[in-house]
Amino acid sequence: MDFATLLQILDSTLRLATPLLLACLAGLFSERAGIFDIGLEGKMLMAAMASGAVAFLTGSAWVGLGAGIVASILLSLIHGLASITFRGNQLISGVALNFLASGLTVLIAVNLFGQGGRTPPLSGDARFQAIELPFAEALRDVPVIGTVYHELISGHTALVYIALLAVPLTWWVLFRTRFGLRLRAVGENPESVDTAGVSVVRLRYTAVAITGVLCGIAGAYMATALQAGFGREMTAGRGYIALAALIFAKWRPWYALYACLLFGFLQALALRPDVIEGTVGFKVPVPALDALPYVLTVIVLAGFVGRAIPPRAGGQPYVKER
Amino acid sequence: MTKLPVWADVVLVPLLSLLLALLISALVILAIGEDPVEAMRTMLEGAVGSAYGWGYTLYYATSFIFTGLAVTVAFHAGQFNIGGEGQAQLGGLGVAVVCLSLPWPHWTLALPAAMMGAALFGAAWAAIPAYLQARRGSHIVITTIMFNYIAASLMVYLLVNVFRPPGTMDPATSRFPEGANLPTLHDMPLIGGLFSPQVPANISFLLAILACVLVWLLLWRTRLGYEIRAFGKSEPAAVYAGISPFKIIMLSMLISGALAGMMAINNVMGESERLVLNSAEGAGFIGIAVALMGRNHPVGVFLAALLFGILYQGGAEIGLWTSIPIELRTVVQALVILFTGALDNAMRMLVGWGFRTFARRDAAGSRAGAA
Amino acid sequence: MVGRKVLLHVEKKPASPGRTILEVENLRVVDDRGVERLRGISLHVSAGEILGIAGVAGNGQSELLEVLGGIEKATGTVRLDGQEIDLTGKHSDGRTRRARGIAHVPEDRQHLGLILDFMAWENCAFGYHHDAAYQKNALLMDNGKLVADAEGKIERFDVRPPNPRLPAKNFSGGNQQKIVLAREMERAPKLLLVGQPTRGVDIGAIEFIHKRIIELRDAGAAILLVSVELDEILSLSDRIAVMFDGRIMGERLPAETDARELGLMMAGIAGEKAA
Structure with missing residues (x-):
């Protein structure tokens, strides 16, 4: 593998890690507040469809992004209703919402565009365009550093940078603000938060809404940046991979970034069987590469890379003592 | 919250959930500019309005009974097995391996062997997530989902590179030998006259009913079932009673995987008579809705599977005769899962509220009568 | 509560201990966090005798019951009727303990003792x-x-x-x-492990339960009683061992001690009294 190929693969690593990262941080907020959410997948899918459709209809990727976020938040609120207000089973709610998204997205897309559940291809302003960072062009001939800056760091869509910035922001919110402290407390020991006179329900709803926003961006990125339009089941299990990354990262923002980059790297590799063949010396079947992220996720879950302990009150509805 | 009588919890809550799911679906149909009444009529006529329709409805129901029972058994042990889809696909592989390995002279010989194959492969696919849950505490919900994706990749590889007969482009196995073809319900004595020729519903339907009985016996009449239910209710108490968590997680998941795998008898051996890509067609997931709606009881699973059979066959008819996309089925399925599994407390409150209202009206009525 | 006065007068004959049923030597338990919960417990209980374990909750009594009942793993030696019991959990759990004649009334009936x-x-x-x-x-x-x-x-x-x-x-x-x-x-057990037999139980039932425990003793069972109620320990036990911080602070006969002395021992202050 030469330097140029490596750069190419790292470049697509970053592109592919972005939706994982956004979804992973989304899950982080929810689970830190004690609400399990295996419906990240469905929220992303819903947001992808909504943003793809609206971006096509309005011609603006940013309006599409807004629509994606709204769609995703709607699903979040249903999840909140089921798991916070009605103290239902959070896992089942997540599963149901994934199916709901899977069915509704196709239903709506077929109804709107009649193209077998796809949205029409996006172009121009309906799609997020690559951003040239300052001096990228001037520095491109500086060996190594300049090339890396030009090829790898510059030239992504705005959403990639938003996702990357979301990592320190998440860290700051969770560990440096009073809101973050309460959010973490509500996932570990809701009784103490309640005793302190802070509403558990409101905190959890806020967390779930943040999850909706981040999943919305993730889905919009899928349809309006990574690809040019929505296609049925286009998230292809990324919501679950993000969950695995979250567990891998032990519910910490910076580790979430590393985990998502790793999973993104694996997905990038799976797109380049020729490179793998060149590196390992034999032909690896494509399905094996497709399965690789899932297999790795299982290995991660099996705890062979360190034991992960979830927030203590995770998955349990909070019942106020009377 | 009012405490509901058992019958209300078992019958009214699922029915109300279904009603709400249908109501919301009707709104969705309205929203996309179609006629929900017409859609309902098309669905019912297509599913139960003819011998032909019943043939398909029962065919789908058979698959759903198996996957619904699979979710039920795991659920009683406190394990949420979302891997039915992958386990059913692997079950199909087991059936294909058995059916293709010998020139079977008669289906009566092929069927037991294929059932073994289906159960074994399905169980094997559930075994790894089960082991990881039992020994390493890996969340079985996520591992079984991952195994669905891994199964899909595995099947692509096997069907394209291993089982595809030379000279064909279709990623599928060759046809099973004649002797491995199962009799359809039309071929059966006594009831055959009720069904048109070429119905996909086959003898597996009877096996599915048998499976309901056996699962009921297992859960409520055997020591293993007793231990499974005890463990599912309280792990610490089960350990106190000397019940091994490892044993229960493994056995319940193996049985669950075997049941999901057995579904392949119906669709792979009974219908397509060869193994194709994505053979389970989502039936593994519908098992979740069926188990929740059936209140994790074999009788309930049977009825819910029948209902989903109607929904599925009727949904196909809607897709065929109206411009409503077939994905409407997935929406209804999702809503049923949501209402019966996650919003069940809300449903109970609703039913309880209804009870109280009626009770008050009754009381008022009798008072008025007395005066 | 008036009921507690009733407790002090449990009708019982003096014990006539038979052969040793339970022998515990140097029992140690380390929990998930690496904290030592039992720090070398040794005790014995004979047939037809009640050994009461007094102590403030959380000083290892629960772990002692759970190890003997086959729920938790431990190191050390436990013999029942002269035969050693496996404490690693590989060949022994709640089921095999019951087969050996150990019955266990757990401290928390709702959490452990029953499937609600x-x-x-x-x-x-x-x-x-x-x-x-x-x-x-x-x-x-x-x-x-x-x-x-x-x-x-x-x-x-x-x-x-x-x-x-x-x-x-x-x-x-x-x-x-x-x-x-x-x-x-x-089940006519050889050994009955019983924790907090009357916690959250009404007065009438308390008397009933105490009578049954004495009856079982008189029928020849060895009984290990754990309770945080000192009155209960004093009125039921034939011997009393006091636990503090995973250790046994000492043993007393109920007739030769009182709540004050036991209380001091439960707080970790060893009463230096010639036994």
Whole structure:
């Protein structure tokens, strides 16, 4: 593998890690507040469809992004209703919402565009365009550093940078603000938060809404940046991979970034069987590469890379003592 | 919250959930500019309005009974097995391996062997997530989902590179030998006259009913079932009673995987008579809705599977005769899962509220009568 | 509460201890966090004798019961009737302990002793469900026999309401406890482990339960009693061991000690008294 190929693969690593990262941080907020959410997948899918459709209809990727976020938040609120207000089973709610998204997205897309559940291809302003960072062009001939800056760091869509910035922001919110402290407390020991006179329900709803926003961006990125339009089941299990990354990262923002980059790297590799063949010396079947992220996720879950302990009150509805 | 009588919890809550799911679906149909009444009529006529329709409805129901029972058994042990889809696909592989390995002279010989194959492969696919849950505490919900994706990749590889007969482009196995073809319900004595020729519903339907009985016996009449239910209710108490968590997680998941795998008898051996890509067609997931709606009881699973059979066959008819996309089925399925599994407390409150209202009206009525 | 006065006068004959049933040597338990919960416990209980373990909750009594009942793993030596018991959990758990004649009334009946969603008849066999008497054949259990068995237990232990088909969660605390006691005591165990037998139980039931424990002792069972109620320990025990911080601080005879001395020992202040 030469330097140029490596750069190419790292470049697509970053592109592919972005939706994982956004979804992973989304899950982080929810689970830190004690609400399990295996419906990240469905929220992303819903947001992808909504943003793809609206971006096509309005011609603006940013309006599409807004629509994606709204769609995703709607699903979040249903999840909140089921798991916070009605103290239902959070896992089942997540599963149901994934199916709901899977069915509704196709239903709506077929109804709107009649193209077998796809949205029409996006172009121009309906799609997020690559951003040239300052001096990228001037520095491109500086060996190594300049090339890396030009090829790898510059030239992504705005959403990639938003996702990357979301990592320190998440860290700051969770560990440096009073809101973050309460959010973490509500996932570990809701009784103490309640005793302190802070509403558990409101905190959890806020967390779930943040999850909706981040999943919305993730889905919009899928349809309006990574690809040019929505296609049925286009998230292809990324919501679950993000969950695995979250567990891998032990519910910490910076580790979430590393985990998502790793999973993104694996997905990038799976797109380049020729490179793998060149590196390992034999032909690896494509399905094996497709399965690789899932297999790795299982290995991660099996705890062979360190034991992960979830927030203590995770998955349990909070019942106020009377 | 009012405490509901058992019958209300078992019958009214699922029915109300279904009603709400249908109501919301009707709104969705309205929203996309179609006629929900017409859609309902098309669905019912297509599913139960003819011998032909019943043939398909029962065919789908058979698959759903198996996957619904699979979710039920795991659920009683406190394990949420979302891997039915992958386990059913692997079950199909087991059936294909058995059916293709010998020139079977008669289906009566092929069927037991294929059932073994289906159960074994399905169980094997559930075994790894089960082991990881039992020994390493890996969340079985996520591992079984991952195994669905891994199964899909595995099947692509096997069907394209291993089982595809030379000279064909279709990623599928060759046809099973004649002797491995199962009799359809039309071929059966006594009831055959009720069904048109070429119905996909086959003898597996009877096996599915048998499976309901056996699962009921297992859960409520055997020591293993007793231990499974005890463990599912309280792990610490089960350990106190000397019940091994490892044993229960493994056995319940193996049985669950075997049941999901057995579904392949119906669709792979009974219908397509060869193994194709994505053979389970989502039936593994519908098992979740069926188990929740059936209140994790074999009788309930049977009825819910029948209902989903109607929904599925009727949904196909809607897709065929109206411009409503077939994905409407997935929406209804999702809503049923949501209402019966996650919003069940809300449903109970609703039913309880209804009870109280009626009770008050009754009381008022009798008072008025007395005066 | 007036009821506690009643407790002090449990009618009982002096114990006539027989052969040693339970021998514990140097028992150690380390929990998940690496904290040592039991720091080398040694004790023995004879047939027809009640050894009471006094202590403030959280000083290792629960762990002691759970190790002996087969729930937790430990190191050290435990012999029952002269035969060693495996403490690693590989060849021994709650089921094999029961087969050896160890019955266990756990401290927390709702968390451990009962499946609250199971009906009373199902709970009456909990832990003993492998018993040959409960089976119809090699495959199936005999639910009819289980119900009949539960009806007998409910009558003899005066469980109210006397309905074996009621879920355990619908019984009051005292009646739940009676279900557990009936199940564990009617097996004529060699050793009865009993934790907090009367916690959250009404006065009438307390007397009833104490009488049954004495009866079982007089029938020749060895009884290890753990309770945080000093009165209960003082009135039921034939010998008293005090636990503090995973150790046994000392042993006393009930006639030769009082709540004050025991209280000091429970606080970790060793009473230097010639035994």
